[in-house]
Amino acid sequence: MAVTTPAIATNRFLPRSISYRSSLSLPSISTVHSRSLSLTPSPRLRLRFSSSSPTRLRLDASGPSGPAGPNGPSGGGGNGDEGGDGGDSNKRNREEAMLVLAEVGRGLETLPSDLAAAIKSGRIPGEIVKRFLELEKSPLGWLLQFGGFKERLLADDLFLTKVAIECGVGIFTKTAAELEKRRENFSKELDFVLADVIMALVADFMLVWLPAPTVSLKPPLALSAGPIAKFFYSCPDNAFQVALTGTSYSFLQRVGAILRNGSKLFAVGTGASLIGTGITNALINTRKAFDKDFAVGAEDVPVLSTSAAYGVYMAVSSNLRYQILAGIIEQRMLEPLLHNQKLALSALCFVVRTGNTFLGSLMWVDYARWVGVQRSRE
Structure with missing residues (x-):
């Protein structure tokens, strides 16, 4: 009785099973010592390899066992948060x-x-x-089987519907916007209207493609890549898209998505404008040869300045509008609200994208006149 009382007092804060084991093992200290030596590696192996969770490691390391204490903090601290x-x-x-x-x-x-x-x-x-x-x-x-389509369809099963909406209504909304802004000058400025509609239709597909949210399936970047390439490689395709479980994007990465898409849309806008204005000038010159009255009022569209202006417009205005449309309005607002009602979701996307296209056409006319690539004919 005198022997076990100190053991109970010493171990009153330990679990009942440990205290009981200690009181039974007092008669044979050498046996306990040899047993503890033989069993010590087992919990250490369990702590190190059975779980990667730092919470579990900390709980095990803070137990009453002596050898586990120093091993816990040193092994679990490196993987922290x-x-x-x-x-x-x-x-x-x-x-x-x-x-x-x-x-x-x-x-x-x-x-x-x-x-x-x-x-x-x-x-x-x-x-x-x-x-x-x-x-x-x-x-x-x-x-x-095409990587780009696969990444976009996995993120949004209505992606192709949105492409059809954008391209299908583009020609009508852009023509209507041109008529609204030019009014009585619409027929006089038909060459400008034609150039605007052509280059807008060429760019419509890319305006849906580039800012669309994606499920990234890209392989890791090569170790030899530079820091700038690594940074932009890690950015999402849409600055506002919802990150999948286990993935997160920093504020700088989301800003990087806007900059990267802006540079791509600048190239797309400039190229589309070169094609559109080139075709328009060819049509104007052809008509001049057969219609003397038309030759008086018509003039060539400035190709280079118009193309550069449209590239800047795409990189800034179109880029921001479509990033917000796809990442915030559609993915974060409409999709959760109408997740199981695809027909209603498609109808709302149609309304929102039609309004956005019309707004973009109005803004382009004002911008083109402001920078001087188009002039109002009185």
Whole structure:
């Protein structure tokens, strides 16, 4: 009794099982010592390899066992907040994706290599895999063999609907906007109208394509790439798009998305304008040869200045409007509200995109006159 009382007092803060074990082992100290030596590596191995969660490591390390104490902080501190949550999210994504594949009897080897690699690395949650399997069975399945279409369709199953909306209504809304702004001068400025509509239609597809949210399936960038290339490579395609589970974008990366898309749209706008104004000038010169009255009022559209002006307009105005439209209005507002009502969602997207296209045409006419590439004819 005198022997066990100090043991109970000493261990009153320990769990009952540990205190009981200590009181029984007093008669044979050498046995306990040899047992503790033989069992010590096992918990250490469990702590190091059985879980990557820093929370679990800290709990185990703070236990009453002596050897685990120093091992816990030194082993768990390095992974702190930087990799712990991401590792858990990646593991969860991988498990969800594999479960979806198992339900339909599919394996990673049956998927495209880029999608399979993304699943292995835990970048793709189960809902994206489920969407891929649904798209694969649809009439649009053949588009999944093209990386750009696949990334956009996985992020938005109405992507092609939005392309059709943009290009389908483009010619009508842009012509209506030209008529609204030019009014009685519409017929006199028909060459300008034609140039505007042509270059706008050429650019319409890219205005939907470039700012569209995507599910990134890109492989890691080469280690030899420079810091600027690495930065822009890590930026999302849409500055406001929702990040998938296990993925996050910093404020600078989202700003980088605007800058990167702006540079691409500048090139697209300049190229589209060169084509549009080139065709328009050819038509004007052809008509001048046959219609002397038309030759008096018509003049060539300034190709280079108009192309540069349209490139700047696309990089700034169109870039920001379409980034906000696709990333905020459609993905963050309309999609959660009408997720299971695709027809209503498509109708609202039609209304919003039609209004945006009309607004863009009005803004272009004012901008073109402001920078001097077009003049009002009285």
